[in-house]
Amino acid sequence: MNEQTEPHSPKKYRVGVEAALEVMGGKWKPLIIYHLIDGAKRTSELRRLMPDITQKMLTAQLRALEKDDIIIRNAYNEIPPRVDYELTPYGKSLKPALDLLCYWGEEHLDKVHGDKSKVLEDF
Protein backbone atom coordinates (compact mmCIF):
# COMPACT_ATOMS: atom_id res chain seq x y z
CA MET A 1 0.00 0.00 0.00
CA ASN A 2 1.42 3.31 -1.01
CA GLU A 3 -0.17 6.27 0.69
CA GLN A 4 1.83 8.79 -1.31
CA THR A 5 -0.27 10.65 -3.83
CA GLU A 6 2.91 11.48 -5.73
CA PRO A 7 4.99 8.74 -7.33
CA HIS A 8 8.07 9.71 -5.28
CA SER A 9 8.25 11.60 -2.05
CA PRO A 10 8.64 15.20 -3.12
CA LYS A 11 12.07 16.72 -2.79
CA LYS A 12 12.44 18.85 0.32
CA TYR A 13 13.85 22.35 0.28
CA ARG A 14 15.56 24.21 3.08
CA VAL A 15 15.11 27.72 1.68
CA GLY A 16 13.12 29.22 -1.16
CA VAL A 17 16.24 30.20 -3.01
CA GLU A 18 16.99 26.48 -3.59
CA ALA A 19 13.70 26.13 -5.45
CA ALA A 20 14.34 29.29 -7.46
CA LEU A 21 17.82 28.05 -8.47
CA GLU A 22 16.39 24.74 -9.60
CA VAL A 23 14.20 26.61 -12.07
CA MET A 24 16.41 29.51 -13.15
CA GLY A 25 19.88 28.76 -11.79
CA GLY A 26 23.02 27.45 -13.42
CA LYS A 27 25.29 28.90 -16.02
CA TRP A 28 22.85 29.57 -18.85
CA LYS A 29 19.25 29.86 -17.71
CA PRO A 30 19.52 33.32 -16.13
CA LEU A 31 21.13 34.61 -19.32
CA ILE A 32 18.49 33.03 -21.57
CA ILE A 33 15.71 34.51 -19.43
CA TYR A 34 17.47 37.86 -19.39
CA HIS A 35 17.73 37.93 -23.18
CA LEU A 36 14.03 37.10 -23.54
CA ILE A 37 12.94 39.97 -21.27
CA ASP A 38 12.82 42.39 -24.19
CA GLY A 39 10.78 40.05 -26.38
CA ALA A 40 10.53 36.69 -28.15
CA LYS A 41 13.69 35.40 -29.82
CA ARG A 42 14.55 32.66 -32.27
CA THR A 43 17.17 30.06 -31.41
CA SER A 44 19.57 31.67 -33.88
CA GLU A 45 19.21 35.04 -32.15
CA LEU A 46 19.85 33.48 -28.74
CA ARG A 47 22.98 31.78 -30.08
CA ARG A 48 24.24 35.10 -31.42
CA LEU A 49 23.71 36.66 -27.98
CA MET A 50 25.42 33.72 -26.24
CA PRO A 51 28.14 32.55 -28.65
CA ASP A 52 29.68 30.21 -26.07
CA ILE A 53 26.60 28.00 -25.67
CA THR A 54 26.38 24.87 -27.80
CA GLN A 55 23.21 24.12 -29.76
CA LYS A 56 22.67 20.99 -27.68
CA MET A 57 23.02 22.86 -24.39
CA LEU A 58 20.75 25.67 -25.58
CA THR A 59 18.08 23.17 -26.63
CA ALA A 60 18.28 21.38 -23.26
CA GLN A 61 17.98 24.64 -21.33
CA LEU A 62 15.03 25.83 -23.44
CA ARG A 63 13.23 22.51 -22.85
CA ALA A 64 13.77 22.78 -19.11
CA LEU A 65 12.52 26.37 -19.01
CA GLU A 66 9.50 25.37 -21.07
CA LYS A 67 8.71 22.50 -18.72
CA ASP A 68 8.79 24.86 -15.74
CA ASP A 69 6.42 27.31 -17.47
CA ILE A 70 9.08 30.05 -17.66
CA ILE A 71 9.05 30.26 -21.46
CA ILE A 72 6.77 29.13 -24.25
CA ARG A 73 7.70 27.91 -27.69
CA ASN A 74 5.75 29.55 -30.50
CA ALA A 75 5.62 27.70 -33.82
CA TYR A 76 4.36 29.89 -36.68
CA ASN A 77 2.63 28.37 -39.63
CA GLU A 78 4.87 30.00 -42.22
CA ILE A 79 7.07 28.88 -45.05
CA PRO A 80 9.80 28.31 -44.06
CA PRO A 81 8.48 27.34 -40.61
CA ARG A 82 9.46 29.73 -37.87
CA VAL A 83 9.83 29.04 -34.16
CA ASP A 84 10.59 31.41 -31.36
CA TYR A 85 10.63 31.45 -27.58
CA GLU A 86 9.15 33.99 -25.23
CA LEU A 87 8.73 34.47 -21.51
CA THR A 88 5.41 33.46 -20.01
CA PRO A 89 3.83 35.88 -17.53
CA TYR A 90 5.26 33.58 -14.88
CA GLY A 91 8.72 33.81 -16.42
CA LYS A 92 8.39 37.60 -16.46
CA SER A 93 7.96 37.51 -12.69
CA LEU A 94 11.72 36.77 -12.53
CA LYS A 95 12.52 40.14 -14.11
CA PRO A 96 12.94 42.17 -10.88
CA ALA A 97 15.51 39.71 -9.51
CA LEU A 98 17.40 39.58 -12.83
CA ASP A 99 17.35 43.37 -13.11
CA LEU A 100 18.98 43.63 -9.70
CA LEU A 101 21.62 41.10 -10.72
CA CYS A 102 22.27 42.97 -13.95
CA TYR A 103 22.74 46.23 -12.10
CA TRP A 104 24.95 44.52 -9.53
CA GLY A 105 27.04 43.00 -12.33
CA GLU A 106 27.58 46.40 -13.94
CA GLU A 107 28.68 47.88 -10.63
CA HIS A 108 30.97 44.90 -10.18
CA LEU A 109 32.65 45.55 -13.54
CA ASP A 110 33.13 49.19 -12.51
CA LYS A 111 34.75 47.99 -9.30
CA VAL A 112 37.03 45.42 -10.93
CA HIS A 113 37.95 47.25 -14.13
CA GLY A 114 37.61 50.87 -13.01
CA ASP A 115 35.03 51.50 -15.70
CA LYS A 116 32.54 48.92 -16.94
CA SER A 117 32.62 50.36 -20.47
CA LYS A 118 36.09 48.82 -20.89
CA VAL A 119 34.66 45.32 -20.84
CA LEU A 120 30.92 45.70 -21.37
CA GLU A 121 29.92 45.67 -25.01
CA ASP A 122 27.42 48.20 -26.35
CA PHE A 123 27.87 50.45 -23.37
Added chain:
Amino acid sequence: MNEQTEPHSPKKYRVGVEAALEVMGGKWKPLIIYHLIDGAKRTSELRRLMPDITQKMLTAQLRALEKDDIIIRNAYNEIPPRVDYELTPYGKSLKPALDLLCYWGEEHLDKVHGDKSKVLEDF
Protein backbone atom coordinates in the same frame (compact mmCIF):
# COMPACT_ATOMS: atom_id res chain seq x y z
CA MET B 1 55.85 44.76 -27.78
CA ASN B 2 52.75 44.25 -25.74
CA GLU B 3 50.66 47.35 -25.30
CA GLN B 4 48.18 45.63 -23.01
CA THR B 5 48.41 46.78 -19.43
CA GLU B 6 46.75 43.52 -18.37
CA PRO B 7 48.40 40.16 -18.96
CA HIS B 8 45.50 38.96 -21.13
CA SER B 9 42.93 41.02 -22.89
CA PRO B 10 40.10 41.27 -20.41
CA LYS B 11 37.08 39.11 -20.98
CA LYS B 12 34.21 40.96 -22.62
CA TYR B 13 30.67 40.88 -21.32
CA ARG B 14 27.47 41.42 -23.23
CA VAL B 15 25.25 42.21 -20.26
CA GLY B 16 25.86 42.94 -16.60
CA VAL B 17 24.09 39.77 -15.56
CA GLU B 18 26.94 37.74 -17.09
CA ALA B 19 29.41 39.43 -14.75
CA ALA B 20 27.12 38.91 -11.76
CA LEU B 21 26.74 35.20 -12.58
CA GLU B 22 30.49 34.79 -12.83
CA VAL B 23 30.79 35.97 -9.23
CA MET B 24 27.68 34.52 -7.60
CA GLY B 25 26.18 32.11 -10.12
CA GLY B 26 26.21 28.34 -10.36
CA LYS B 27 24.70 25.65 -8.23
CA TRP B 28 26.22 26.49 -4.85
CA LYS B 29 27.38 30.08 -4.56
CA PRO B 30 23.93 31.69 -4.25
CA LEU B 31 23.05 29.22 -1.49
CA ILE B 32 26.32 29.82 0.38
CA ILE B 33 25.81 33.60 0.19
CA TYR B 34 22.20 33.20 1.25
CA HIS B 35 23.17 31.17 4.30
CA LEU B 36 25.76 33.77 5.32
CA ILE B 37 23.24 36.64 5.19
CA ASP B 38 22.21 36.07 8.79
CA GLY B 39 25.78 35.96 10.07
CA ALA B 40 29.19 34.27 9.96
CA LYS B 41 29.22 30.49 9.76
CA ARG B 42 31.81 27.75 10.20
CA THR B 43 32.40 25.23 7.45
CA SER B 44 30.65 22.55 9.51
CA GLU B 45 27.54 24.73 9.84
CA LEU B 46 27.48 25.36 6.10
CA ARG B 47 27.76 21.64 5.44
CA ARG B 48 24.84 20.98 7.75
CA LEU B 49 22.76 23.55 5.84
CA MET B 50 23.83 22.09 2.47
CA PRO B 51 24.18 18.33 3.07
CA ASP B 52 24.56 17.60 -0.66
CA ILE B 53 27.74 19.64 -1.13
CA THR B 54 31.08 17.84 -0.81
CA GLN B 55 33.82 19.26 1.38
CA LYS B 56 36.00 19.74 -1.67
CA MET B 57 33.32 21.63 -3.58
CA LEU B 58 32.47 23.78 -0.57
CA THR B 59 36.14 24.69 -0.11
CA ALA B 60 36.49 25.59 -3.79
CA GLN B 61 33.37 27.78 -3.72
CA LEU B 62 34.48 29.53 -0.51
CA ARG B 63 37.89 30.28 -2.07
CA ALA B 64 36.27 31.74 -5.18
CA LEU B 65 33.89 33.91 -3.14
CA GLU B 66 36.81 35.08 -1.00
CA LYS B 67 38.84 35.98 -4.08
CA ASP B 68 35.96 38.09 -5.42
CA ASP B 69 35.63 39.93 -2.09
CA ILE B 70 32.15 38.52 -1.41
CA ILE B 71 33.15 36.76 1.80
CA ILE B 72 36.04 36.94 4.26
CA ARG B 73 37.62 34.15 6.22
CA ASN B 74 38.09 34.89 9.91
CA ALA B 75 40.66 32.82 11.77
CA TYR B 76 40.35 33.14 15.55
CA ASN B 77 43.35 32.68 17.76
CA GLU B 78 41.71 30.10 20.01
CA ILE B 79 42.43 26.59 21.17
CA PRO B 80 41.27 24.64 19.25
CA PRO B 81 41.66 27.09 16.31
CA ARG B 82 38.38 28.34 14.93
CA VAL B 83 37.63 29.61 11.42
CA ASP B 84 34.46 31.07 10.04
CA TYR B 85 33.26 32.87 6.95
CA GLU B 86 31.19 35.99 6.70
CA LEU B 87 29.88 38.28 3.99
CA THR B 88 31.85 41.43 3.28
CA PRO B 89 29.88 44.68 2.90
CA TYR B 90 30.26 44.07 -0.85
CA GLY B 91 28.85 40.56 -0.51
CA LYS B 92 25.93 41.97 1.46
CA SER B 93 25.06 44.11 -1.55
CA LEU B 94 23.79 40.88 -3.18
CA LYS B 95 21.13 40.51 -0.50
CA PRO B 96 18.28 42.33 -2.30
CA ALA B 97 18.63 40.14 -5.39
CA LEU B 98 18.83 36.95 -3.30
CA ASP B 99 15.84 38.02 -1.21
CA LEU B 100 13.80 38.40 -4.38
CA LEU B 101 14.90 34.96 -5.58
CA CYS B 102 14.03 33.44 -2.22
CA TYR B 103 10.57 34.96 -2.30
CA TRP B 104 10.12 33.87 -5.91
CA GLY B 105 11.20 30.33 -4.99
CA GLU B 106 8.63 30.15 -2.18
CA GLU B 107 5.88 31.31 -4.52
CA HIS B 108 7.07 28.74 -7.04
CA LEU B 109 6.74 25.94 -4.47
CA ASP B 110 3.21 27.16 -3.69
CA LYS B 111 2.43 27.02 -7.40
CA VAL B 112 3.93 23.56 -7.99
CA HIS B 113 2.95 21.82 -4.75
CA GLY B 114 -0.20 23.75 -3.82
CA ASP B 115 1.36 24.78 -0.52
CA LYS B 116 5.06 25.42 0.01
CA SER B 117 4.91 24.09 3.57
CA LYS B 118 4.60 20.57 2.11
CA VAL B 119 8.15 20.71 0.80
CA LEU B 120 9.83 23.62 2.58
CA GLU B 121 11.43 22.65 5.86
CA ASP B 122 10.96 24.79 8.96
CA PHE B 123 8.01 26.59 7.47
